[in-house]
Amino acid sequence: MTCLHLLLTLVFAVSLGTPVEIQRPRGVPLTKKQFYEESKPFTCLDGSRTIPFDRVNDDYCDCKDGSDEPGTAACPNGSFHCTNAGYRPMFIPSSRINDGICDCCDTTDEYNSGAKCENTCKELGRKEREVLQKMAEITKEGFLLKQQLIEEAKKGQQEKQSKVTDMQENKKQLDEKVEALRTVKETAEQPEKEAKERHLKAWEEQKAAIRLEKDKAKMAETFLELDDNADGFVSVSELQSHAELDPDADGTLTEIEAQGLMGGAEQVDTSTFESVWPKIKDKYHSEVSREEADISCLEPAPVETPPDEVKEPVVDNDSEPYPEDDISEEEDEDDEDEDDYHEDDDKVSAQPTIKTPEKTHEDEEAMPPYDADTQALIDAAQKARDDFEEAEKALREMDDQIRNIEKELSFDFGPDAEFTYLYSQCYELTTSEYIYRLCPFNRVSQKPKYGGSETNLGTWGSWSGPENNKYLLMKYEQGTGCWQGPNRSTTVKLTCGKETVVTSTSEPSRCEYLMEFTTPAVCQEPANIDPSPHDHVEL
Amino acid sequence: MHKDALHGKWEHRDIHNIYGLYVQMATAEGQIQRSGGVERPFVLTRAFFAGSQRYGAVWTGDNAAEWDHLKISIPMCLSLGLVGVSFCGADVGGFFKNPSTELLVRWYQTGAYQPFFRAHAHLDTTRREPWLFGPENTALIREVIRQRYALLPYWYQLFYQAHKTGMPVMRPLWVDYPKDTATFTIDDEFLIGSDLLVHPVTEEGSRGVTAYLPGAEEVWYDVHTFQKHNGAQNLYIPVTLSSIPVFQRGGSIIPRKDRVRRSSTCMENDPYTLYVALSPKKFAEGELYIDDGHSFNYDTKKEFIHRSLTFANNALTSSNLCPDCNFLTSSWIEKVLILGASKPSKVLLKMDGKETPVDFEFDTSMSVLTLRKPGMNAGADWTLKCLMKESFVNIPVGPSYTTALISLRFIPFLRVTLKALKM
Numbered sequence: 001m002t003c004l005h006l007l008l009t010l011v012f013a014v015s016l017g018t019p020v021e022i023q024r025p026r027g028v029p030l031t032k033k034q035f036y037e038e039s040k041p042f043t044c045l046d047g048s049r050t051i052p053f054d055r056v057n058d059d060y061c062d063c064k065d066g067s068d069e070p071g072t073a074a075c076p077n078g079s080f081h082c083t084n085a086g087y088r089p090m091f092i093p094s095s096r097i098n099d100g101i102c103d104c105c106d107t108t109d110e111y112n113s114g115a116k117c118e119n120t121c122k123e124l125g126r127k128e129r130e131v132l133q134k135m136a137e138i139t140k141e142g143f144l145l146k147q148q149l150i151e152e153a154k155k156g157q158q159e160k161q162s163k164v165t166d167m168q169e170n171k172k173q174l175d176e177k178v179e180a181l182r183t184v185k186e187t188a189e190q191p192e193k194e195a196k197e198r199h200l201k202a203w204e205e206q207k208a209a210i211r212l213e214k215d216k217a218k219m220a221e222t223f224l225e226l227d228d229n230a231d232g233f234v235s236v237s238e239l240q241s242h243a244e245l246d247p248d249a250d251g252t253l254t255e256i257e258a259q260g261l262m263g264g265a266e267q268v269d270t271s272t273f274e275s276v277w278p279k280i281k282d283k284y285h286s287e288v289s290r291e292e293a294d295i296s297c298l299e300p301a302p303v304e305t306p307p308d309e310v311k312e313p314v315v316d317n318d319s320e321p322y323p324e325d326d327i328s329e330e331e332d333e334d335d336e337d338e339d340d341y342h343e344d345d346d347k348v349s350a351q352p353t354i355k356t357p358e359k360t361h362e363d364e365e366a367m368p369p370y371d372a373d374t375q376a377l378i379d380a381a382q383k384a385r386d387d388f389e390e391a392e393k394a395l396r397e398m399d400d401q402i403r404n405i406e407k408e409l410s411f412d413f414g415p416d417a418e419f420t421y422l423y424s425q426c427y428e429l430t431t432s433e434y435i436y437r438l439c440p441f442n443r444v445s446q447k448p449k450y451g452g453s454e455t456n457l458g459t460w461g462s463w464s465g466p467e468n469n470k471y472l473l474m475k476y477e478q479g480t481g482c483w484q485g486p487n488r489s490t491t492v493k494l495t496c497g498k499e500t501v502v503t504s505t506s507e508p509s510r511c512e513y514l515m516e517f518t519t520p521a522v523c524q525e526p527a528n529i530d531p532s533p534h535d536h537v538e539l
Numbered sequence: 540m541h542k543d544a545l546h547g548k549w550e551h552r553d554i555h556n557i558y559g560l561y562v563q564m565a566t567a568e569g570q571i572q573r574s575g576g577v578e579r580p581f582v583l584t585r586a587f588f589a590g591s592q593r594y595g596a597v598w599t600g601d602n603a604a605e606w607d608h609l610k611i612s613i614p615m616c617l618s619l620g621l622v623g624v625s626f627c628g629a630d631v632g633g634f635f636k637n638p639s640t641e642l643l644v645r646w647y648q649t650g651a652y653q654p655f656f657r658a659h660a661h662l663d664t665t666r667r668e669p670w671l672f673g674p675e676n677t678a679l680i681r682e683v684i685r686q687r688y689a690l691l692p693y694w695y696q697l698f699y700q701a702h703k704t705g706m707p708v709m710r711p712l713w714v715d716y717p718k719d720t721a722t723f724t725i726d727d728e729f730l731i732g733s734d735l736l737v738h739p740v741t742e743e744g745s746r747g748v749t750a751y752l753p754g755a756e757e758v759w760y761d762v763h764t765f766q767k768h769n770g771a772q773n774l775y776i777p778v779t780l781s782s783i784p785v786f787q788r789g790g791s792i793i794p795r796k797d798r799v800r801r802s803s804t805c806m807e808n809d810p811y812t813l814y815v816a817l818s819p820k821k822f823a824e825g826e827l828y829i830d831d832g833h834s835f836n837y838d839t840k841k842e843f844i845h846r847s848l849t850f851a852n853n854a855l856t857s858s859n860l861c862p863d864c865n866f867l868t869s870s871w872i873e874k875v876l877i878l879g880a881s882k883p884s885k886v887l888l889k890m891d892g893k894e895t896p897v898d899f900e901f902d903t904s905m906s907v908l909t910l911r912k913p914g915m916n917a918g919a920d921w922t923l924k925c926l927m928k929e930s931f932v933n934i935p936v937g938p939s940y941t942t943a944l945i946s947l948r949f950i951p952f953l954r955v956t957l958k959a960l961k962m
Contacts, residue, residue: 058912059810059873059912060873060874060911060912073798073799073800073809074798074873076685076797076798076799093799095798095799095800095801096801098808099800099801099805100804100805100807101801101805113808484663485663508666509665509666510662510663510664510665
């Protein structure tokens with residue numbers, strides 16, 4: 001009987017041209033209508049009990065699963081279906097029925113609450129169709145762009161691959177060249193070293209000879225000075241006049257001590273004086289002038305010391321008047337020297353003074369230049385060294401380049417390498433306060449708009465999208481640390497768009513940033529959507 | 540604070556917090572004036588003084604996400620309730636630092652059973668919205684929030700009492716059981732009104748709690764399982780993360796709005812479920828208070844409903860405590876649960892001189908009688924009568940016993956006859 005009624009209703013409705021509403025209890029979707037037959041008792045959909053049909057939607061919860069009250073709020077876990085003709089049908093929790101808030105656009109959820117709801121389904125449907133259409137357009141164009149990107153990426157990939165192989169070839173050659181030059185260098189350096197040593201030795205000998213000469217002259221001078229009575233002999237008494245020669249430092253030079261210095265003799269002549277001279281020459285103070293022997297010791301040593309013999313300049317506390325906490329004992333001994341120095345000379349010397357023992361204060365002579373042969377060897381060795389260093393540098397550069405390209409090749413640019421074009425680009429977004437900069441596969445940073453330093457919001461970590469498509473999210477991590485908080489990190493969400501641009505930046509949780517980024521590289525193949533406004537009624 | 544900081548003869552430290560009271564008072568009065576004297580304000584304050592309860596709610600200030608701070612929220616609010624400040628609570632989850640998931644869930648469970656229930660945290664803490672901890676924990680938190688919302692009619696009527704009499708809403712056990720010395724040191728358990736006993740789990744990794752059920756003559760019903768327990772005992776309760784030990788006192792009637800809603804405003808016209816917990820003497824009483832929830836009309840125009848609910852002699856009656864009040868509600872009674880009941884043969888609703896039968900179900904194992912959809916308006920006068928079978932108790936009897944009984948009935952007749960016969 002009911003079937004006939006239904007058929008008649010259908011025919012009637014169809015002839016009137018109205019959309020057909022199949023009779024069913026409030027809130028029951030068409031797919032479940034068969035469980036709600038009016039003429040029979042109702043069995044809860046979880047099978048827990050059976051109740052008379054008049055207890056369906058009677059505003060009392062009888063079934064544990066809420067299936068007897070789809071259209072009222074009586075059960076805590078019920079589900080209400082709104083048809084929303086003109087838009088999309090929806091399920092809402094039954095607890096939202098008659099609560100005073102309009103949840104379904106067709107107002108069917110507020111039928112007994114006094115709330116005034118308006119049917120907005122048509123409007124919502126229209127808006128959604130617009131949005132879908134736009135999205136479809138963008139997806140289509142974006143997808144085409146993506147194809148281009150994939151093409152270019154493929155080409156670029158091949159180029160880079162071959163480049164790397166070439167470079168590795170070159171590197172091998174460079175390697176060999178470097179090794180060859182190294183051998184040349186070492187071969188040249190050997191004779192150079194020998195020649196230099198010879199020269200130096202000669203110079204040392206020369207210096208020694210000069211020193212000897214000087215010493216001899218000094219000795220003669222001293223003899224003349226000591227010989228007060230000019231009798232060609234230096235006597236004990238004449239020697240005694242120089243108390244500074246006192247060997248035991250008791251202030252007086254006794255006859256015995258003086259005799260000891262003279263080797264037991266009463267007097268010496270110039271030749272025998274030669275044996276006395278070594279014993280007194282260190283302490284002897286000339287009568288002529290009190291040489292500022294101290295100062296000459298502190299003058300900077302001759303500049304032309306061979307490079308491989310540079311003495312460590314002791315940087316003393318020249319700029320401080322009295323060195324207080326000096327570590328080396330040496331300097332303590334020289335304290336007095338320094339005091340004298342500063343008393344006599346107010347100028348503070350900026351140069352580090354070289355404390356060398358007194359032996360060099362007499363020789364102010366420079367080492368003579370190398371002879372022609374030695375110089376030639378030196379030049380040859382230097383050239384070999386220069387060539388070698390140049391080659392080595394070139395090798396290092398080649399290495400770096402190879403590494404860079406290999407690094408670039410190692411990134412995961414997507415299943416079709418569609419993200420390759422992002423690699424060396426940076427994209428900026430300016431907000432009211434900051435300029436955010438995203439350099440994909442590299443880093444994210446933030447810089448204040450009106451001056452200030454850059455803050456690192458994270459360096460490239462990995463793709464971190466959901467399992468079905470990890471290329472929807474990028475993670476940048478280990479940025480600048482936050483006070484008592486995590487190191488800053490950024491998640492970049494990628495959506496399909498025609499342009500490649502950062503659309504927003506936010507900080508949903510402390511020091512954890514979220515950037516929204518559109519790029520054609522994530523556009524999917526557009527499906528054939530038929531944006532039909534009408535719900536097909538199933539019969 | 541120095542004792543010589545004086546205002547006239549008043550030591551400053553005695554009146555220091557009056558400033559806080561004045562600030563809250565001024566804010567509340569400003570809000571009232573703004574609505575033309577019609578709308579009740581809500582003002583939350585951290586500084587308060589004696590009398591602040593007239594102006595709004597208070598909270599315990601900047602606590603931290605630590606188990607000790609969760610534990611101490613109970614004695615803090617109990618103390619404040621005793622001095623008149625009932626509307627008290629602590630920041631759920633702790634203000635400083637980040638709570639572990641277990642701590643957050645337990646804090647929601649404890650806070651939902653305290654008068655002022657709010658989750659709050661320092662700006663620099665990690666996010667702790669209740670849906671960020673996985674579906675199981677979201678479900679646990681959702682469940683306890685639903686429990687609180689269902690009890691809002693009870694909370695509301697207790698606040699009406701506090702407003703009228705000053706009795707604390709959340710009170711220590713000894714307030715209702717002053718002769719029971721075992722209650723004197725309890726500060727991990729409390730009463731809401733006289734009828735709800737709460738012992739929330741506040742220990743990390745707890746596997747069980749021991750709750751003291753006071754009153755030698757009382758019985759206490761577990762509100763989740765309806766299991767009955769005798770009073771004056773330390774009851775060990777095994778717990779899981781979902782457990783919140785709450786008991787209803789035998790002899791009380793608590794109205795609940797069990798329908799799930801998104802906000803209390805949405806609950807305005809929802810029906811009530813009455814939970815009648817019978818005392819050992821099969822007696823229970825409770826109240827129902829309803830007003831519009833936002834205006835002063837309850838005071839200026841007596842627009843409220845105040846009813847007394849009594850269960851005695853197998854009948855539940857609703858009588859009007861304020862006959863000259865006038866307030867109408869569309870809320871009705873959708874269910875009555877009687878705990879500790881016996882099975883009736885019939886249940887009748889007596890209202891407006893008419894009697895209608897009411898469907899019911901009886902759970903023998905827990906002795907719970909459920910009356911299905913009596914349907915009367917919450918503001919009406921009504922009685923629900925449970926008709927018990929008048930006759931013999933259902934003892935299975937043998938023929939000899941029946942014969943003996945029958946013969947007993949005849950003895951008086953026999954005596955009269957014998958007398959008549961002068962035997």
